[in-house]
Amino acid sequence: xxxxxxxxxxxxxxxxxxxxxxxxxxxxxxxxxxxxxxxxxxxxxxxxxxxxxxxxxxxxxxxxxxxxxxxxxxxxxxxxxxxxxxxxxxxxxxxxxxxxxxxxxxxxxxxxxxxxxxxxxxxxxxxxxxxxxxxxxxxxxxxxxxxxxxxxxxxxxxxxxxxxxxxxxxxxxxxxxxxxxxxxxxxxxxxxxxxxxxxxxxxxxxxxxxxxxxxxxxxxxxxxxxxxxxxxxxxxxxxxxxxxxxxxxxxxxxxxxxxxxxxxxxxxxxxxxxxxxxxxxxxxxxxxxxxxxxxxxxxxxxxxxxxxxxxxxxxxxxxxxxxxxxxxxxxxxxxxxxxxxxxxxxxxxxxxxxxxxxxxxxxxxxxxxxxxxxxxxxxxxxxxxxxxxxxxxxxxxxxxxxxxxxxxxxxxxxxxxxxxxxxxxxxxxxxxxxxxxxxxxxxxxxxxxxxxxxxxxxxxxxxxxxxxxxxxxxxxxxxxxxxxxxxxxxxxxxxxxxxxxxxxxxxxxxxxxxxxxxxxxxxxxxxxxxxxxxxxxxxxxxxxxxxxxxxxxxxxxxxxxxxxxxxxxxxxxxxxxxxxxxxxxxxxxxxxxxxxxxxxxxxxxxxxxxxxxxxxxxxxxxxxxxxx
Numbered sequence: 001x002x003x004x005x006x007x008x009x010x011x012x013x014x015x016x017x018x019x020x021x022x023x024x025x026x027x028x029x030x031x032x033x034x035x036x037x038x039x040x041x042x043x044x045x046x047x048x049x050x051x052x053x054x055x056x057x058x059x060x061x062x063x064x065x066x067x068x069x070x071x072x073x074x075x076x077x078x079x080x081x082x083x084x085x086x087x088x089x090x091x092x093x094x095x096x097x098x099x100x101x102x103x104x105x106x107x108x109x110x111x112x113x114x115x116x117x118x119x120x121x122x123x124x125x126x127x128x129x130x131x132x133x134x135x136x137x138x139x140x141x142x143x144x145x146x147x148x149x150x151x152x153x154x155x156x157x158x159x160x161x162x163x164x165x166x167x168x169x170x171x172x173x174x175x176x177x178x179x180x181x182x183x184x185x186x187x188x189x190x191x192x193x194x195x196x197x198x199x200x201x202x203x204x205x206x207x208x209x210x211x212x213x214x215x216x217x218x219x220x221x222x223x224x225x226x227x228x229x230x231x232x233x234x235x236x237x238x239x240x241x242x243x244x245x246x247x248x249x250x251x252x253x254x255x256x257x258x259x260x261x262x263x264x265x266x267x268x269x270x271x272x273x274x275x276x277x278x279x280x281x282x283x284x285x286x287x288x289x290x291x292x293x294x295x296x297x298x299x300x301x302x303x304x305x306x307x308x309x310x311x312x313x314x315x316x317x318x319x320x321x322x323x324x325x326x327x328x329x330x331x332x333x334x335x336x337x338x339x340x341x342x343x344x345x346x347x348x349x350x351x352x353x354x355x356x357x358x359x360x361x362x363x364x365x366x367x368x369x370x371x372x373x374x375x376x377x378x379x380x381x382x383x384x385x386x387x388x389x390x391x392x393x394x395x396x397x398x399x400x401x402x403x404x405x406x407x408x409x410x411x412x413x414x415x416x417x418x419x420x421x422x423x424x425x426x427x428x429x430x431x432x433x434x435x436x437x438x439x440x441x442x443x444x445x446x447x448x449x450x451x452x453x454x455x456x457x458x459x460x461x462x463x464x465x466x467x468x469x470x471x472x473x474x475x476x477x478x479x480x481x482x483x484x485x486x487x488x489x490x491x492x493x494x495x496x497x498x499x500x501x502x503x504x505x506x507x508x509x510x511x512x513x514x515x516x517x518x519x520x521x522x523x524x525x526x527x528x529x530x531x532x533x534x535x536x537x538x539x540x541x542x543x544x545x546x547x548x549x550x551x552x553x554x555x556x557x558x559x560x561x562x563x564x565x566x567x568x569x570x571x572x573x574x575x576x577x578x579x580x581x582x583x584x585x586x587x588x589x590x591x592x593x594x595x596x597x598x599x600x601x602x603x604x605x606x607x608x609x610x611x612x613x614x615x616x617x618x619x620x621x622x623x624x625x626x627x628x
Contacts, residue, residue, distance in 0.1 A: 028058060035067045047071045062092035066099055073102045078110035097134055104133035108145065115149050122149075123171050130175060143176035150185065159219060163192035180210050188222045199226040208258035224260035227252050232269055236610035239276075239589065246273060262293045272571050272590050280307050298569070299550040306572060309585040313575065315619045318605070320363045320370050322615035326354040333613040339596035339605060340385040342392060342405040348596070348605060349392060350618075351385060353378045358396060360385075362408050365605070365620045373408040374401065386425055387599070393425050400425065400444070414444050422463055427471040439465055439476055441492070452476075452490055453497065462488075464507075469515040477506050487520060487536070500536055501543060507531070512561040513599065519557035535561055535578070546578050555593070558601035563623065565595055565604065573606065575623060586621055 031054055038046040048071050054064030069084030085103040088095040107129035111122035126142045146168055154161045162169075162185060169186040176182065187202030203223040231252035238246060250273065256266040267290040274283035284307075291298045327333045338351045350361045360374040379397025386393045387405065394401040402411040416423070423434040425444075433441050433452070439462035442449035453462040453476065463479035472492055478485040487501035487509050505523035512519065516538055523531035533546045533554045548554055552566040552574065566574040566583055571590050576583035587608070594616070595606040602624050607616035 028054070028061065028063060032063055032067075039067075039070060042074075044071060044074060060091070062088040062095050065091065066095055069099060069106075070102065073106055076109070078106045078113065081106040082110065096132070100132050100134045101138075104129040104135070104138055107132060108142065112145060112149070119149070119168060123168070126171070126175070139175035140179065143172040143179045143182055146172040146175075147179070147182050147185065159188075159216070160192060162189040165189060166193065180206055181215065184210065184215060184219075184223075187226070188219055191222045191226045196226050196229050199223070200230055203227070203255075203259075208255070221260050221263065224256045224263045224266065227256035227259070228263060228266045228269065231256060231266070233611075235269065235273060236591070236614075239591075240610050240614070244277075246277060249273065261289075264290060264293050267293065268569075275306060275571075276588060276590070283307060302549055302551055302568065305582070306568060306585075306588075311585050311587055313584055313586050313621050313623065315586065315621045316365075318363065318365055318618040318620055319368050320350065320361070320618055322350070323352050323359055324615050326352045326357065326359065327613055327615075328354050335609065335613055335615050336382075337594065337607060337616065338383060338385060339594065339607065339618075340387055340392070341596060341598050341605075343387045343390060343599065344405070345598040345600060345603070347405075347408075349373075349385060351383050351394070353383060355380075358383060360394065365603070371408070373403065374410065376401075384423075388425060388427050389429050391429055393429070395423060402429070416446070422465055424465055424467055426467050427469060431471075433465040433467065433474050433476075435462055435465065438462060439474075441474070453488070464509060466509065466511060468511050469513060473515075475500075475509055475511070475518060477509055487518065489518075489538075500538075500541075501534075503534075505531070508556070510557060512557075513559040513601075517561050519561050521554060533557070533564060547581070548576070549583070552576075552583065555595055556597065558597050558604075559599055560601040563601060565597075567593065575604065575621075587619070592616075 031050060035047055035050055035054075038044075038050070047067060051064050051067035051071055054061070055068060056064075058064055065084045066088035069081050069088060072078075072081035072084060082103060085095075085099045085106065088099060089103070107125045111125035111129070114125070115122045126146070130139055130142060150162070150165050150168055153165065166186065166189040169182055169189055172179065172182045173186060183202045183205050187199045187206075190196075190199035190202065199222075203226060206223075208223075209220075231249050234252060235246065235249045238249060250270075253266050253270050253273070256263055257270070260266075267286055271283055271286040271290055274280075274286060284303075287298070287300075287303050291300070322335070322337065327335050336353055340349050340351075341347070342349065347362055347364050350363070352359050352361070356378060358374075358376050358378040359372060361370050362373050363370040374394070376396065379399075381397050384395040386395075390405045391411065392403040392405055392408070394403070398416045400414040400416060402414070403409065404411055423432055425432045429444075431441060431443055433439060438451050438455050439453040440449050441452050452474065455461045461479045462476045465474055465476040467474055474490045474492065476488055476490075478488065485506075486499050486503060487506050488497060488499050490497045500518070501520065501522075503522040507521050507523070509518055509520040511517075518536045518538070519534070520536070521531040521533050531554065533548055534543055535546060535557075536543045546564060548564065548566055549568075552568050555565040555567055557564055562578055564576045564578060564583075566576055568574060572588050573586040573593055574583035575586055586604075586606070589608055590610070592609040592612055593606050595604060597604055602622065604621040604623060605618060606621070607618050609616040
């Protein structure tokens with residue numbers, strides 16, 4: 001018996017002797033046997049030397065290239081392994097089976113190595129690996145490798161980058177269409193790219209929850225959100241079409257909650273869908289779950305009032321057709337409009353605009369038909385309309401357009417200098433107040449102007465001026481950078497300036513139509529929940545708070561200050577007499593509302609949109625009548 005150490009010294013010498021003997025007449029077959037033994041004993045020096053000799057002596061034969069490819073494969077020289085194994089296959093197709101798995105693995109390993117430099121090149125290499133391999137599990141392996149690489153690149157807080165790797169994920173699915181992790185991440189990537197329908201196609205192939213701890217919990221809200229958005233869009237389509245079969249919508253919302261049972265948006269929509277369908281027990285259950293997860297205090301008593309209420313104020317749909325073409329062509333398109341009554345309350349004006357054009361339409365709520373009275377170029381600022389002294393005034397950027405309130409013909413156009421956004425024309429149409437680093441009073445051509453209030457210290461700026469009905473007073477709000485600092489009234493006859501309200505966060509101050517009171521809202525710094533609503537009596541100097549309820553958000557006072565329009569949790573529209581505790585329901589329709597009171601406060605017109613990018617329907621409510 002030879003010692004092991006001596007064996008280690010003699011083995012290469014013996015193999016080299018065999019190589020020499022094979023060259024003396026053993027031929028190619030003998031060389032192959034020597035190489036097979038060298039591979040079995042992992043004698044890579046012998047494999048390297050003999051395979052190179054075979055390629056030099058028999059360049060037309062596949063054997064040398066094959067064994068040289070095997071050598072480079074075990075040396076992890078992936079490109080050289082690929083080159084030699086491909087050459088062997090080209091010379092003899094039979095070698096595609098013999099070296100296929102090593103060739104496939106070489107493509108895979110080279111793809112992994114180059115992934116960070118150019119993943120498109122890696123995808124080509126993975127494709128070559130799939131074609132070269134005879135192992136059915138190679139596809140699953142490639143999918144897993146791609147997924148691992150994506151995971152490395154989106155680890156931690158960078159999972160939002162998944163949207164950039166959608167082509168990679170879709171490529172992985174070509175190799176393993178049933179891979180749950182790849183399906184899930186592909187759906188997430190589509191959701192992040194706002195391709196919601198595509199996302200749902202992938203999520204539909206998965207159970208609501210994959211294996212425990214198989215994926216980060218922070219990702220599960222993406223499929224939940226995808227089903228929520230799909231359900232919301234379908235719900236609004238059904239409501240707009242007047243459909244009552246909401247089961248497809250309910251199915252989508254339930255899928256959303258199966259992925260994330262704490263999705264407050266879905267719980268909110270399910271609550272209101274059950275309210276709309278008058279399925280009270282289910283509405284209460286979803287409301288309870290919504291209460292448990294929301295950050296806002298939701299009042300059960302107020303919700304019970306919603307369930308018990310009926311739309312007991314007669315509403316008439318107005319036969320006016322908005323211009324569906326006037327939708328802003330931006331990343332988030334939006335249909336914009338404003339409503340205003342003329343002075344006698346017989347006609348309504350509807351202003352519509354997109355990023356280029358503005359259009360004003362007149363219509364009578366008691367009659368059919370509508371009339372376009374103005375078209376022009378939109379200036380990029382939100383238009384404003386006023387009814388004054390037999391006229392309608394349109395503020396469109398740097399010009400005022402005056403219309404006759406009876407025949408609605410254009411009377412004149414006044415060009416304006418550069419102002420901030422707050423400008424209002426006096427009730428007689430002869431003067432204006434505006435803000436430009438202070439509050440100014442001027443005639444319409446701005447030839448004579450008087451500074452009424454300066455911009456103060458601590459970034460204090462007068463804002464939101466408004467004329468009294470008699471045109472003898474002007475109110476304004478002190479606006480700080482952080483919020484507002486109270487309401488002032490200036491008597492233009494005596495030049496007296498008086499701060500009548502000293503509350504933080506004042507907004508929306510308006511004179512009542514008799515000029516005897518001012519209505520406004522206020523939200524103090526750090527205050528949570530809906531703002532408080534108030535009425536200030538100029539005669540007594542008293543400020544009275546009007547209770548609205550815990551979750552009612554005030555929209556506006558009526559012109560006489562006797563009623564308050566409310567919205568409960570963004571979903572239902574209500575009106576409340578300020579002398580009463582309980583509001584009356586106007587509509588349970590979900591969506592978005594914009595309202596306009598008639599001058600005497602009897603009528604209310606509201607525009608209702610199921611989505612902000614859809615034109616509204618318009619409804620007239622007679623507040624002097626009640627079905628009860």
